[in-house]
Amino acid sequence: MKDIYAWAAIGLIVLTSTTGDVLLSHSMKRVGDVGELWKRRGVLAVLGRVLRTPTFALGLMAMGIAFYSLLFGLSWGNLSLVVPASASLTFVANAVAARIFLHERVGRRRWIAALLVAGGVVLMAV
Amino acid sequence: MTFRKYLVLAGITVFATVGDSLLARGMKNLGNVNVSLHNLSALLLAILNPWVTAGILLLLAFFACYMSALSWADLTYVLPATSLYYVLVALIARFSFHEEISPTRWLGIALITAGVGFVAAGPSVTPGHERRKSWDDSPDAVSQEVEL
Numbered sequence: 001m002k003d004i005y006a007w008a009a010i011g012l013i014v015l016t017s018t019t020g021d022v023l024l025s026h027s028m029k030r031v032g033d034v035g036e037l038w039k040r041r042g043v044l045a046v047l048g049r050v051l052r053t054p055t056f057a058l059g060l061m062a063m064g065i066a067f068y069s070l071l072f073g074l075s076w077g078n079l080s081l082v083v084p085a086s087a088s089l090t091f092v093a094n095a096v097a098a099r100i101f102l103h104e105r106v107g108r109r110r111w112i113a114a115l116l117v118a119g120g121v122v123l124m125a126v
Numbered sequence: 127m128t129f130r131k132y133l134v135l136a137g138i139t140v141f142a143t144v145g146d147s148l149l150a151r152g153m154k155n156l157g158n159v160n161v162s163l164h165n166l167s168a169l170l171l172a173i174l175n176p177w178v179t180a181g182i183l184l185l186l187a188f189f190a191c192y193m194s195a196l197s198w199a200d201l202t203y204v205l206p207a208t209s210l211y212y213v214l215v216a217l218i219a220r221f222s223f224h225e226e227i228s229p230t231r232w233l234g235i236a237l238i239t240a241g242v243g244f245v246a247a248g249p250s251v252t253p254g255h256e257r258r259k260s261w262d263d264s265p266d267a268v269s270q271e272v273e274l
Contacts, residue, residue, distance in 0.1 A: 021201055028196035035130065036196065050193065091209075095202050104200045105252040109244055113206040116241030121212055123234030 005044070006077025009069055013086040017066035018093040022101050023059030030055075084125035088118035127250055135207055137191040145184030145216040147194065147222075154178030163274040199250040209238050 030053055031037070034046050048058055075083040095114040098104040106114075152175045172178050195204045213235050219225045227235075 001273060014195035019207070024193065025196045025201035025204075028193055031197055034197045087212075091205060094205055098201045103225070103252070104202050106202050106249070109248040110202045110206070113241040113248075114242065116237050117209045117212075118207050119210075120234040120237030120239075120241060123210055123218060123230050123237060124226070126230045126234075 003077070006073060009073030009076055010082060010086045010089070011071060012069040013066055013082075013091050014089045015085075016069060017063050017090050018097050020059045020062035020066055021090075022096055022097050023055045023062060025098070026103060027053040027056040027059060042124070051097060080125045084121050088121040091118040131195075132252075134191050134195050134250055136205070138188060138195060138208040139210045139214060140203075141184045141188035141191060142211050143218065145181045145188055146215065147218050148177050148181035148184060152181060153267075203245055203248075203250045206241050210242055213238055 027050070029035075031046075031049050034050070037049065038046050070082070073086070087105070091114050094107050095111060099106045153172065153178060155175060173182070192204070192208075195208075200205075216227060216231060216235060220227050
């Protein structure tokens, strides 16, 4: 029974942290290169532009939910199951979500990289 | 990709690793304090611990570097390119906490390193997607981006 809770937590972590990453990436894409903005307008302009982007706050909220799901997951399942399972599934979920929602070109090279890293993270926990 | 941008990617990896290690070190120093809602004072005291404070500052630096990287590179580039984090955490566990690294773990380290090399050698942004010029304040630029 505890296993079901642990996997439910893993599913929630993957869902919320992927949502958070996609929202944060979307907001920073809208802001544009912050290095250039800093050089031209200063650091306050960077902070103002980032904080005024609505998807930035939503992304932070999703990341917060992901963090608390991780805490709950850790109380229901083993560290060696919850952390690597959620981290490696998040890499794959992010590749899919970035392709669908951010229209990033996820070519063969990036798919192989995401799968290699996801597999490596699982092996690190064995 | 310029040298400065590779430095930002390295910053993401190093700040996250060292920040997490300092947090772990600080929480171990506190001993067996149950950090929960019923023990808010312990939670507040944890922030006063110098190891924890340093860890939080480094994690803030990590977040700044992460946001900077996402402003000029694709998410599917940044995430694998900075996954050496997992390798560095394992190496810190090996050398400062003297944990053994099994052959399977070394294989995992090799896979992650290969993945990093694979994505880093490729393009960092999706071509044909014009990003908004960050110094252009005209509202039209924003609404056009939303349409995309």
